[in-house]
Amino acid sequence: MPYPYPVVPETITVHLGAPGESARNVVVPFAQYIKNVASHEIYPTWPESAIRANILAQISYALNRVYTEYYRSRGYDFDITSTTRYDQAYVEGGDIFENISRIVDDIFNNYIVRQGSVEPLFAQFCDGVRTRCSGLSQWGSVDLAEEGMTPYEILQYYYGGDINLVMNAPVGGNVASYSGRPLRRGDAGNDVQTLKRQLNRIGKNYPAIPALDDSFVFDGDMEEAVRIFQQIFNLAQDGIVGKATWYKIKQIYNGVKQLSDLSSEGLTISELQRRYAEELRLGDSGIGVRTVRFYLAFLGYFLPELPMISLSDDFDQELLDAVYTFQRLYGLTVDGVVGRETWNALQTAYRKVLAELPEDYRQFAGEVYPGRFLVRGDRGEQVALMQERLNQISREDETLPSLVVDGIFGPATQQAVLTLQRQLGFDPTGAVGPVLWSQIITLGEEY
Numbered sequence: 001m002p003y004p005y006p007v008v009p010e011t012i013t014v015h016l017g018a019p020g021e022s023a024r025n026v027v028v029p030f031a032q033y034i035k036n037v038a039s040h041e042i043y044p045t046w047p048e049s050a051i052r053a054n055i056l057a058q059i060s061y062a063l064n065r066v067y068t069e070y071y072r073s074r075g076y077d078f079d080i081t082s083t084t085r086y087d088q089a090y091v092e093g094g095d096i097f098e099n100i101s102r103i104v105d106d107i108f109n110n111y112i113v114r115q116g117s118v119e120p121l122f123a124q125f126c127d128g129v130r131t132r133c134s135g136l137s138q139w140g141s142v143d144l145a146e147e148g149m150t151p152y153e154i155l156q157y158y159y160g161g162d163i164n165l166v167m168n169a170p171v172g173g174n175v176a177s178y179s180g181r182p183l184r185r186g187d188a189g190n191d192v193q194t195l196k197r198q199l200n201r202i203g204k205n206y207p208a209i210p211a212l213d214d215s216f217v218f219d220g221d222m223e224e225a226v227r228i229f230q231q232i233f234n235l236a237q238d239g240i241v242g243k244a245t246w247y248k249i250k251q252i253y254n255g256v257k258q259l260s261d262l263s264s265e266g267l268t269i270s271e272l273q274r275r276y277a278e279e280l281r282l283g284d285s286g287i288g289v290r291t292v293r294f295y296l297a298f299l300g301y302f303l304p305e306l307p308m309i310s311l312s313d314d315f316d317q318e319l320l321d322a323v324y325t326f327q328r329l330y331g332l333t334v335d336g337v338v339g340r341e342t343w344n345a346l347q348t349a350y351r352k353v354l355a356e357l358p359e360d361y362r363q364f365a366g367e368v369y370p371g372r373f374l375v376r377g378d379r380g381e382q383v384a385l386m387q388e389r390l391n392q393i394s395r396e397d398e399t400l401p402s403l404v405v406d407g408i409f410g411p412a413t414q415q416a417v418l419t420l421q422r423q424l425g426f427d428p429t430g431a432v433g434p435v436l437w438s439q440i441i442t443l444g445e446e447y
Contacts, residue, residue, distance in 0.1 A: 005118055005166050006067045008109040009174035014090050015078040019071065025078045026092060030171075031108040034059055035096045038104060040089040042138055044097035047145035051103055053154040054125070056165070057136050058088055060112040063120035068259045069177060073251035079174070109169045112155060115162045117266030123159065124262050135159065135262055159262070177250065181344045182242040186372025187218040188433060189343075190278070195241060197271060198253040199225050205256045206232055217431040220377035280338040284315040287426065287435055292338050294434045295346045296322045298368070302353050305329050311438075347371070367441055374432040378409040386432060389440045390416050399423070 012033050017023030028036070034055065042054045065071065065080045065087065072079070082090040112121040128137025136158040144154045155163060183192060193216040203209035209228050212221055223239040230237045233248050241249070257265045280288055290313045300306040300322070306329070309322050320336050327334045330345045338346075351371040370382050384407035394400035394416070401416050414430040421428045426436060 005113070005169060006063065006120060007170045007172035008063065008111075009066055010171055011174055012062060012066060012080060013078040013174075015071075015076070015081045016090075016092060017081065018083055019074075019076060019081055019086060028090075030062075031104055033062065033090065034108055035101050035104045036090050036094055037062075037088050038100045039096045040091050040094055042100075044099050046142050048099075048103070049149060049151050049154060050141040050145035051100065052107065052151040053141050053145070054136070054138060055100075055104060055107060056110060056112055056151060056155060057123035057125045059108060059110065060120045060123040061088060061125070063111050064122045064260060066174060067119055068254045069247070069250060070254070070260050072176065073247040073254065075247070109171060110165055110167050111169065112159065113164050113166055114160075114264065114266050115164050116268060117264065118269055118272060119259055119264065119267045120166075121159065121163065122260050122262050122264060123155075125158075178243050178246045179340055179344055180243075181348070182240050183218055183246075184240045185218055185220065185223045186375060186378075188216050188373050188431070190216065192216050192218045192222070195246075195249060196222060198249050199229060202229070202249070202252050202256055208232065215427070215429045215431075217373050217375060217429050217433075219373075219375040219431060278339065280315055282315055282317070282320050282336065285313045287313070289313055289315045289319070290435050291433070292323075292343075292346065293319055294369075294438060295350050296326060299326070299346075299349055299353060302358075303329070303349075369434045369437045374409060374437070376409050376411070376414045376430060379407055381407065383407045383409045383413070386437070386440055387413060389443070390420070393420070393440070393443050397423075 009030050011027050012030050013025050013027050014033065015023055015025050037058050038051070038055050041058065042051060044051070062080055071081075080090075081087045082092075112123055113119070114121055124133050124135030125138060126133040126135065128139045136155070141154050141158075144157060149157070152165060155165075179191060183195065193214065196212040196214060199209055199222075200212055203211060203225075206229075209232070210221065210225050212225055226241055226245065227237050227239045229235075229249065230239075230245060233252065235245055235248060254260055257267070259265075259267065280292060290311065292315075293309060293311050296306065296319070297309050297311055300308045306325055307318075307322050309318050323336050323338060323342070324334055326332075326346070326349075327336075327342060330349065332342055332345060354368060354371050357368075367385065374383060374386065384405050387403045387405045387407070390400065390413070391403055391405065394402050400419055401412065403412055403416055417432055417436075418428050418430045420440070421430075421436065424436070424439060432440065
């Protein structure tokens with residue numbers, strides 16, 4: 001099971017000034033950043049319980065900025081600023097106290113969460129003398145430590161009894177949530193499902209945005225919801241989720257959920273559950289693996305550098321070798337793991353080859369998966385071919401309704417697709433992806 005909470009980034013990008021101010025960005029190892037902040041926010045002579053409580057607040061504050069992409073969703077190219085007017089103090093090249101350095105090394109991958117929530121708490125704090133806030137009082141924490149309170153008790157005093165500490169969180173790359181590839185009608189995957197959930201939550205505050213199902217397919221309803229969102233927030237109304245729309249959705253979602261606020265609505269683990277694994281690797285099995293094999297098997301016909309592979313549900317040595325070769329060929333990290341980068345490259349390569357099919361293969365092009373999910377509302381020759389094949393299957397299967405071959409993916413066609421999906425044990429999405437397409441074409445030819 002994947003780790004359910006956010007990981008601690010290896011590095012954090014700090015803007016050496018106010019958000020809109022012309023200033024340099026510096027990339028700093030996360031633990032080193034916290035050491036610098038702590039050495040300029042608090043005193044090394046304070047009781048250790050107070051120091052630890054303050055450092056945990058500083059860690060959580062910074063992680064909240066990273067996790068919510070607070071600044072990046074507003075068009076900036078950094079994670080946090082160096083000024084206390086907006087964030088917490090960071091002084092480039094500043095001195096670091098030895099005992100603070102030791103404590104940070106011990107707890108840099110621990111942070112605060114609200115019970116039942118996943119995101120790092122926006123652990124607001126202030127000095128408690130010159131400035132006061134609803135969060136932790138730095139000087140007040142000293143008094144509590146001297147009274148014998150533990151770091152956790154100090155944090156509970158300021159942030160409430162309903163907090164937990166995530167301990168020894170894994171460290172990973174600081175990876176942007178936007179994959180770099182625009183999402184549009186016919187796309188599918190975890191990112192699509194995430195967007196649907198975010199749009200549904202935004203829709204509670206902006207009811208003009210229609211409610212969407214929880215599937216992983218970018219269908220016509222989602223395209224319309226995206227257009228309405230874009231209209232509301234003055235974006236190009238193309239129904240495509242590019243970088244600008246992706247981060248605007250994230251910004252508004254964070255805003256309505258108050259994820260960058262001490263009184264956050266919170267994110268639950270169930271809200272973040274992914275239908276499919278983030279990564280596929282040797283030993284895995286299932287429809288995700290079969291989909292990868294489908295793409296690589298097709299590419300193997302036209303790219304001599306790639307080995308020919310069979311279709312199955314297993315990530316075996318044959319598939320591993322093909323993934324290694326594909327990753328080398330496309331300049332990717334050669335690790336044999338199909339993560340987001342390799343998955344996107346597979347789809348891009350497939351569509352490129354499909355668009356450039358040799359003349360000898362043109363007559364068969366209509367039977368090749370079109371490179372995008374077919375969804376309700378689609379029209380054209382490929383929909384007509386799918387309807388023909390479904391009718392051929394229905395002659396041997398009375399449960400499958402007969403269709404009018406009109407090239408229109410309407411309710412009747414969707415119902416036939418749903419019926420076949422249930423029979424084959426696929427997710428009943430009513431949309432036709434690469435594996436179901438190949439099954440429809442193959443079964444239709446057999447009948």
